[in-house]
Amino acid sequence: MAAAAIHFTLNGRPVALEARPERLLLWALRGEQGLTGTKYGCGVGACGACTVLVDGRATRSCVTTLAEVERREVVTIEGVARNGGLHPLQQAFIDHGALQCGYCTPGMVLTAHALLAATPHPAREAIAAAMEHQLCRCGAHQRILAAIESVAAGAERSP
Amino acid sequence: MSEPRGLSRREFFRLAGGGILVCVGCAALPSLAQNRWPRYPEDVDAYLLIGADGRVAVFSGKVEMGQGVMTSLAQMAAEELGVDLGSIDMVLGDTDRCPWDMGTFGSMTTRMFGPALRAAAAEARSVLTGLAAARLAVSPDRLSVRTGIVSVKDAPSRHVSYAELARGQRLLRRVDAATVLKAAADFEVMGRPAMRLDARAKVTGEAKYAADMRLPGQLYARILRPPVHRAQLQSVDTSGAEAVGGVTVVRRDDLVAVLHADPQRAGEALAALRAQWQLPQEAGPDQDGIFEHLAKSGAALTESAHRGDVLAARPRAARVFESTYHKGYVAHAPLEPHAALAEVSAGRATVWASTQTPFPTRDHIAHALGLAPEAVRVITPFLGGGFGGKSADRQAVEAARLAQLCGRPVQVAWDRSEEFFFDRFDPAAVVTIVSGVDAGRRAAFWDFTGYGAGERGTAHVYDIPDLRIRCGGGMSYEQSPAPQQLHPFEVGPWRAPGANMNVFAIESQMDIMAAACGSDPLEFRLRHLSDARMRAVLEAAAAGFGWQAAAAPSGRGCGIACATDAGSYVAACAEVAVDPAQGGVRVLRVVCAEDLGIVVNPEGARMQIEGGVTMGLGYALSEELHFRGGDILDRNFGSYHLPRFSAVPRIEAILVRNDGLAPQGGGEPPITIVGAVIANAVFDATGARQLRLPMTPERVLAGIAAAKLHGS
Numbered sequence: 053m054a055a056a057a058i059h060f061t062l063n064g065r066p067v068a069l070e071a072r073p074e075r076l077l078l079w080a081l082r083g084e085q086g087l088t089g090t091k092y093g094c095g096v097g098a099c100g101a102c103t104v105l106v107d108g109r110a111t112r113s114c115v116t117t118l119a120e121v122e123r124r125e126v127v128t129i130e131g132v133a134r135n136g137g138l139h140p141l142q143q144a145f146i147d148h149g150a151l152q153c154g155y156c157t158p159g160m161v162l163t164a165h166a167l168l169a170a171t172p173h174p175a176r177e178a179i180a181a182a183m184e185h186q187l188c189r190c191g192a193h194q195r196i197l198a199a200i201e202s203v204a205a206g207a208e209r210s211p
Numbered sequence: 212m213s214e215p216r217g218l219s220r221r222e223f224f225r226l227a228g229g230g231i232l233v234c235v236g237c238a239a240l241p242s243l244a245q246n247r248w249p250r251y252p253e254d255v256d257a258y259l260l261i262g263a264d265g266r267v268a269v270f271s272g273k274v275e276m277g278q279g280v281m282t283s284l285a286q287m288a289a290e291e292l293g294v295d296l297g298s299i300d301m302v303l304g305d306t307d308r309c310p311w312d313m314g315t316f317g318s319m320t321t322r323m324f325g326p327a328l329r330a331a332a333a334e335a336r337s338v339l340t341g342l343a344a345a346r347l348a349v350s351p352d353r354l355s356v357r358t359g360i361v362s363v364k365d366a367p368s369r370h371v372s373y374a375e376l377a378r379g380q381r382l383l384r385r386v387d388a389a390t391v392l393k394a395a396a397d398f399e400v401m402g403r404p405a406m407r408l409d410a411r412a413k414v415t416g417e418a419k420y421a422a423d424m425r426l427p428g429q430l431y432a433r434i435l436r437p438p439v440h441r442a443q444l445q446s447v448d449t450s451g452a453e454a455v456g457g458v459t460v461v462r463r464d465d466l467v468a469v470l471h472a473d474p475q476r477a478g479e480a481l482a483a484l485r486a487q488w489q490l491p492q493e494a495g496p497d498q499d500g501i502f503e504h505l506a507k508s509g510a511a512l513t514e515s516a517h518r519g520d521v522l523a524a525r526p527r528a529a530r531v532f533e534s535t536y537h538k539g540y541v542a543h544a545p546l547e548p549h550a551a552l553a554e555v556s557a558g559r560a561t562v563w564a565s566t567q568t569p570f571p572t573r574d575h576i577a578h579a580l581g582l583a584p585e586a587v588r589v590i591t592p593f594l595g596g597g598f599g600g601k602s603a604d605r606q607a608v609e610a611a612r613l614a615q616l617c618g619r620p621v622q623v624a625w626d627r628s629e630e631f632f633f634d635r636f637d638p639a640a641v642v643t644i645v646s647g648v649d650a651g652r653r654a655a656f657w658d659f660t661g662y663g664a665g666e667r668g669t670a671h672v673y674d675i676p677d678l679r680i681r682c683g684g685g686m687s688y689e690q691s692p693a694p695q696q697l698h699p700f701e702v703g704p705w706r707a708p709g710a711n712m713n714v715f716a717i718e719s720q721m722d723i724m725a726a727a728c729g730s731d732p733l734e735f736r737l738r739h740l741s742d743a744r745m746r747a748v749l750e751a752a753a754a755g756f757g758w759q760a761a762a763a764p765s766g767r768g769c770g771i772a773c774a775t776d777a778g779s780y781v782a783a784c785a786e787v788a789v790d791p792a793q794g795g796v797r798v799l800r801v802v803c804a805e806d807l808g809i810v811v812n813p814e815g816a817r818m819q820i821e822g823g824v825t826m827g828l829g830y831a832l833s834e835e836l837h838f839r840g841g842d843i844l845d846r847n848f849g850s851y852h853l854p855r856f857s858a859v860p861r862i863e864a865i866l867v868r869n870d871g872l873a874p875q876g877g878g879e880p881p882i883t884i885v886g887a888v889i890a891n892a893v894f895d896a897t898g899a900r901q902l903r904l905p906m907t908p909e910r911v912l913a914g915i916a917a918a919k920l921h922g923s
Binding site: 128142147186 | 277278295406407409410411412413414415416417418419420422423425472473474475544545546547548593594596598624626627809814818821822823824825826847848849853854855856857859861862
């Protein structure tokens, strides 16, 4: 289809892209937007490396078109930090050593972000279930669960 | 004195604004010299630069692929130099700035490069202390160093910083004699858990991988691929691709590519290519027929160990056990597919590539482009996993060739299908072990014959009087038949190459003998072990696990296994639950103990144990390539099953202290015992011995049914 202006919010700022509606969000982010924290892993929505938030929900950008994000709010890993500081999940991943090669990490953080937004205090089993379709090859799984659990537990303590 | 290769001394100091550069030559470390190619006699093995700002740059040809060497190497430099970890900057895998390196594999970074780096840092400390002695007008032995400050021991107010000492210097020192390194008892940075230096960049998305690099005007290339290995291109119609707006089509010999400023458009152009292929005459073996194919290959056996006389020992044994073990092909499947960005202009090439071997990659690119190696610079950003799979560099050569042909920067980033297709898989393998026990329930002889996996991991430390180990069809290209004749597609090194299969066979066979003797598997192993390090890791794993002695099968689902690899000793206990109706194996917990000599970063070592155990669950339970000859049927994660969160047990890592030994390999050893420890636990749960990896539910069910039938 012909190019048209597609409007959405990206990491809190409005963007208007002249693009074909079938253009994939992944390539728009990694291309002209310069947001390379969103990774290509499989191209079919099977590994989760390309996960971003669309209206707060974890979404596979490699199988999401720009038409599907029209007038929606997109957040990438570059947009989750708060007031210049790290998001608690990012800090927890550092503190727990919950990464090795780091390639799956943005998708892991954002999937956990969506989980905690919907369910602030998930049990360990619920965390594992929510993360089940995020692939990690280095074997950081145990530490990723611990990192997410620590943030969930921390949220419980705060008023 | 020769200059360090790559960056000249002048350029070095220009970049750094002065400073002190310390190099270590390979003559200081004979262990390194053995691993070098003789082409670079003028080269050095390590260098570091103390800048006028007090920061220390460490240059290494190694790469960071998740294994944590960026952090552990920095710890080594900081320790010997006497600075904070935070003042170290690591420059890795850049062929213009780093000393030549063979590649990052074989768990060799800490063992082989570590001593050179520590020597360079120790020499730098000595040089700086000498400068400080002159500045402060005291003898060097009256000085001490802490956090980059040299002070007089009995008058600490008299001090000078490394930054002040380096300022205005143009000093190059080369170390060619062995240097005295710090003893473990004096460590302040090494041996203490350090958080990863790359963690912040990786949680914020700032960390750059090869596909994240950008140059103005770059094109994204997609390359025409054969449907199966060994297919020949007959003809290609590019008219459909050329109709895609803005596309460039390149055809040169075997290379047919479409390029576009947008990767999605390039993909559409690729799909529009119409190619005719001549397929191989015969389909070739599949994942079930491959073992007969390997056994009939006529691969010559090479004897790697020999003790006593196994043929004479066999008739004397009270009981003889013959078992044949099988394992299919396993993919590396790093989350980051191979990628490269190349720029070729004015007779020089610069290539950012995801590769474990930047220097050999540079040479391959130079050869393909008709340039001198010095005219090619390979830069290795972070790697999104390697595991041996990125010791190949096809994508970097492709990007460089296309950039040369187009005159514009070109990115080649494989999609997942290409990543599976061009993987150099962990080879399928067959191992037969014939062993026997005497009337006193001791192993009497051991006759090991392996095809496909190679020799790594075959040499165990059990005290068995008569022993023979023979291997054929390994991964050496000097053997007959060479791997490319033996296998339907390329095979290559996969995290602890061959050892996963060989240890699976060895440790299963030990369990078979223990069970036949009615012995507890731990006790049976200890009965055959005089090796103190192996005893220590076994006992540590058993204690951490709470191992209760019992002959298998006890019905509890507990297993044990041990091995040596890359200079380290490792043992694990596992507990599993087997679903008797479906055959599914659920791993409940794993306790893994490792002695890797001096531990540079305990936190990093634990991560490698946890990671190795987790990754090992894949080849143990679910990962096996499906193929028909050169037709790779698994092209994505839908049919090729990596371990997922639900499959990961509680993993406890135990580091067995051994500060009397220099640091040994950490990245590979733990994964070698995972297949065996799970198989032994499955036997303990079910009474059915699993002889083939992976232990899929169907195979476990079949094993249980067969065991019932035979009433054993």
